[in-house]
Amino acid sequence: MLTAATKFPTVLVTLALVFLLVASVSISAQTRTKRGTTKPKPPTASTPRQDADFDNAVKLGDEARNAGRLDEALASYGKAVQIRPRWPDGWWYLGAIFYEKDLYTQARDAFRNLAALEPDRGPVWGMLGLCEFQMRNYEPAVIALQRGRSLGFNGNQELESVVRYHAALLYARFEKFEIAFEILREFLRSGVNTNPKISEAFGIVILRMPLLPSQIPADKREEVVLAGEAGLNMAARRLDDARKAFATLIERYPNDANVHYSYGVFQLSQDADLALSELKKTLELEPAHQPAMVQMAFEYLKREQFNDALPLAERAVQLSPKMYPARNVLGRVLLGLGQTDRAVKELEEGVRLAPSSPEMHFALARAYTRAGRKQDADRERETFKKLQEKFSEERDAAKSGLPAGADTTKPNPE
DSSP states (O other), X not given: OOOTTOOOTTTHHHHHHHHHXXXXXXHHHHSSSOOSSSSOOOOTTOOXXXXXXXXXXXXXXXXXXXXXXXXXXXXXXXXXXXXXXXOHHHHHHHHHHHHHTTOHHHXXXXXXXXXXXXTTOXXXXXXXXXXXXXXXXXXXXXXXXXXXXXXXXXXXXXXXXXXXXXXXXXXXXXXXXHXXXXXXXXXXXXXXXXXXXHHHHXXXXXXXXXXXXXXXXXXXXXXXXXXXXXXXXXXXXXXXXXHHHHHHHHXXXXXXXXXHHHHHHXXXXXXXXXXXXXXXXXXXXXXXXXXXXXXXXHHHHHTTOHHHHHHHHHHHHHHOTTOHHHHHHHHHHHHHTTOHHHHHHHHHHHHHHOTTOHHHHHHHHHHHHHTTOHHHHHHHHHHHHHHHHHHHHHHHHHHHTSOTXXXXXXOXXX
């Protein structure tokens, strides 16, 4: 079961064994120097006594680990990595055992050492992120978890799922709800959609609660459950089920602005008039609900109702000047109104805030074209094309389960 503090209490060391047995080929492939075994060659300065001590420490560590004597295993593996600090398997075993024993600081340090040795191993970054999560170091946790996700997990689906779940929770905690929603949708593509913890996470996102599951107030838990059902069906594109779930949610919680907001977003692609009605209701309940303003402004932009969109977009930028979608819609609305200089200024700021957003560069290219700045427009279009290609590659990789840039022209020996 996934929890916000998943620790693999009975299977982590077993997973470590499986990982090392299965991934020994990948370990070699991911390091800068090839080796035929997971044990590194002894350094040139080593002595026969050091080699013997190392081999004995590894032997004792393996025996203790296999027998479940984890404290003895820690002592032996610790001695082995003191002799050969660049032995990756030793750091993995140390990290895995420390993690199982709830010694997260020591586990984190072990996985940090391993990440420094082999920075392209996704499982290492995933475990490092989970350690940081347990230590409540949430910013470094989400960075490490996402790096692990980008590198891939060599077929370790259990670790991949746990990392995905915790990454989604942290993005929600940092109020990046749209990103969290998209990460949670990955569970549907992998065939996992009935886990109550995943549904709960969808509920947190739908209600836009910057909380971890353990922090949900008791009087909010029922609402989170209902919102989770709506969010899960929305993500799965089970439209009728999602509508029914949202109807129940609105009936029971008519004064929750985020219920109306999420239902409005859901309806934008189906009944835009109803969506606008729900977004207006959101602003009636919470006048400073900036995401609702942005969504409404985009809808009015789509309809070319620029004068209706302008005050919403301007207010959205005032409320959250660092939110690039607000800059995007304001710049495009200004362009529609013929205020090209202001449009360029807003879109340039949007690109500064989100330099990796293809949409921002595309919008700025259009504004530069309108302003007669051909060279600048060509540059922005070229940047847009490169970013769009990268985005498509990452999207396809996510669907295939392979890291972006993986060679798919021949069988992967891993």
